[in-house]
Amino acid sequence: MKQQANQMRPGQVIEYEGRRWTVLKIQIITPGKGGAFIQVEMRDIKTGTKKDDRWRTADTVERLMTEDKEFTYSYADGENLVLMDPETFEQTIVPAAILGDRLPFLAENMTVSVKLIEGDPVAMELPQTVTLEVAEADPVVKGQTASSSYKPALLSNGVKTMVPPFVTAGEKIVVKTEDASYVERAKG
Numbered sequence: 065m066k067q068q069a070n071q072m073r074p075g076q077v078i079e080y081e082g083r084r085w086t087v088l089k090i091q092i093i094t095p096g097k098g099g100a101f102i103q104v105e106m107r108d109i110k111t112g113t114k115k116d117d118r119w120r121t122a123d124t125v126e127r128l129m130t131e132d133k134e135f136t137y138s139y140a141d142g143e144n145l146v147l148m149d150p151e152t153f154e155q156t157i158v159p160a161a162i163l164g165d166r167l168p169f170l171a172e173n174m175t176v177s178v179k180l181i182e183g184d185p186v187a188m189e190l191p192q193t194v195t196l197e198v199a200e201a202d203p204v205v206k207g208q209t210a211s212s213s214y215k216p217a218l219l220s221n222g223v224k225t226m227v228p229p230f231v232t233a234g235e236k237i238v239v240k241t242e243d244a245s246y247v248e249r250a251k252g
Contacts (some may be wrong), residue, residue, distance in 0.1 A: 069119035079126040084109040086187045088164040130179035168221040169241040190241040195250045
């Protein structure tokens with residue numbers, strides 16, 4: 065199925081230069097002069113090699129149709145992740161590299177969506193947001209208002225993010241798994 069390059073999203077599988085690629089990251093860049101373009105980081109499904117490429121927004125790419133299947137994450141086994149089918153309780157092994165930068169957000173017993181092409185896992189999607197504890201956060205600077213810039217913080221999974229000034233270490237916050245950005249304080 066053809067789609068415009070600017071419609072690509074992380075987790076999609078495309079066919080490019082005769083090979084299948086999983087889209088890891090996408091960034092739309094608008095230079096001061098000339099047309100916008102899309103910078104895409106992708107991983108070859110067979111070899112696992114990464115590649116960065118650029119497309120103009122008007123370019124089309126071949127998106128491969130995938131079958132989505134829900135699995136429950138069990139545990140990591142070296143370079144692989146062991147997933148369990150919640151219906152049949154069969155185990156499926158997926159390379160950890162399939163998640164790229166989002167791997168630290170994977171938690172035990174998390175329900176994940178795996179994209180399959182002809183039964184082979186080619187991409188994995190996590191829930192859009194997760195709740196994590198703030199391990200470290202800079203102290204509040206007196207006189208700093210809520211409308212001012214965010215401050216750096218370290219999450220319990222080792223990922224760095226930016227949080228509003230009122231967030232302190234030990235608090236639980238909701239972050240997006242796509243880019244580790246702050247959403248809100250966790251409720252309850």
